[in-house]
Amino acid sequence: MLSKRIIPCLDVRGGKLTKGVRFKGNVDIGDPVEAARQYYGQGADEIVFYDITASSEGRDIMIDVVNRVAETIFIPFSVGGGIRTLEDMRRVILAGAEKVSVNSGAVENPRIITGGAVAFGSQSVVLGMDVKKVETSARIPSGYEIVIQGGRKHTGLDALWWAREAENLGAGEICLNSIDADGTLEGYELELTHRIATHVKIPVIASGGAGKKEHLLDVLTKAKADAALIASIVHYGTHTIGELKEFLAGGGVKVREVW
């Protein structure tokens, strides 16, 4: 039986670690390679890096970070942020990332999902989705809409429709981020997660809102997520990954308990 995965998320800007709260007011908290090494030692099952740099110079710095991470940790990790072309994908995979995640790039050009799946295999292509709760309408029957640019721009895409569309296009996994829950530390968006996780056949990583260990238990059991993305709950030392796993195992969740 597969273990539910606990995945710390590291936001990187200009080669340095930041932690965004509601995508605003980021403050630098250190070196991403060192943070990855720490979480690897704590029993992280995977690590997600988001490159929030916009410039091409920043992108080169990120490739260097990816290379150094690949020489330091020996678990899968993914890289996302600003991925728009197959060449962007190729660079991070060649630098040693197991997976690459596309978000706005896939909304603007859905064919990149298929292109990536053909070139690198579906297992390497993660669709990142930023979702906001909206009024139910003919266009957005689920009441959950895909947003881009950190939640500032609505796309008119229904989140349930987009999840299945991405699966059909060849995405191997979905990283589902609730813009409403992100940064609140009040818990994952359980209803959204449950609806997406039971709507597609590919694994779903829940993201946004983890502030207490109970939140992870809820999202991995009630909401049926395959993995939980975490940030502040470990970045600020509230819990180690080991503590979270011990709690989850006590709650009946199968997690990787030795590493």
Add this chain to the structure above:
Amino acid sequence: MIAVVDYRAGNVTSVARALRHLNVPCVATDRAEDLRRAGRIIFPGVGAAGEAMRNLRETGLAGCIREAFESGKPLLGICLGTQVIFEYSEEDGRTECLGLIPGGVRRFPGDLREGGDPLKIPHMGWNRVSFQVAHPVFAGLPANAEFYFVHAYYPAPANEADVAAETEYGIRFASAVARGNLVAVQFHPEKSGRFGLRLLENFSRWDGSHAQ
């Protein structure tokens, strides 16, 4: 020196990185003479069986792998590298493979369930590997160790004696096989943290005999 066979099938770099981290000398290569010279061979791979077998035949590497197996040189298969050592794979219609170990490679049934929930294919993530035999390559790995898997097809050896480890995912399947100087694992030791590194390190010291 370990030769990591590079036949344009993925994870060669991550295997080489893991070996470098362990200070084990290695070379990623597609040249027959490198494979003949090497003391040990790792045969990795991700992707599809049909394409992999085409590459192996076109480059002549298929013959080199068989030769290495017959020579008694320690050989480690990983993921797709493990699948193509069987007689055939159900992937890409039916792909004839190297036939070093009797048996085939089958697709996970589409209707697997566990605890009422449908299981997702591919089998991707961390899962427990129950070692069935004492083997130098698996020395020091705890009984509850987990390893990282990514695959939609699973090894089904014809002989129970070749099964070295089993894993459960809706069904119980052979996640490692061992025969003589060959060990082959379905999971990715290069992405399985400390225990995966331990397995690679064990292999780097193994002389190819299976007596303890």
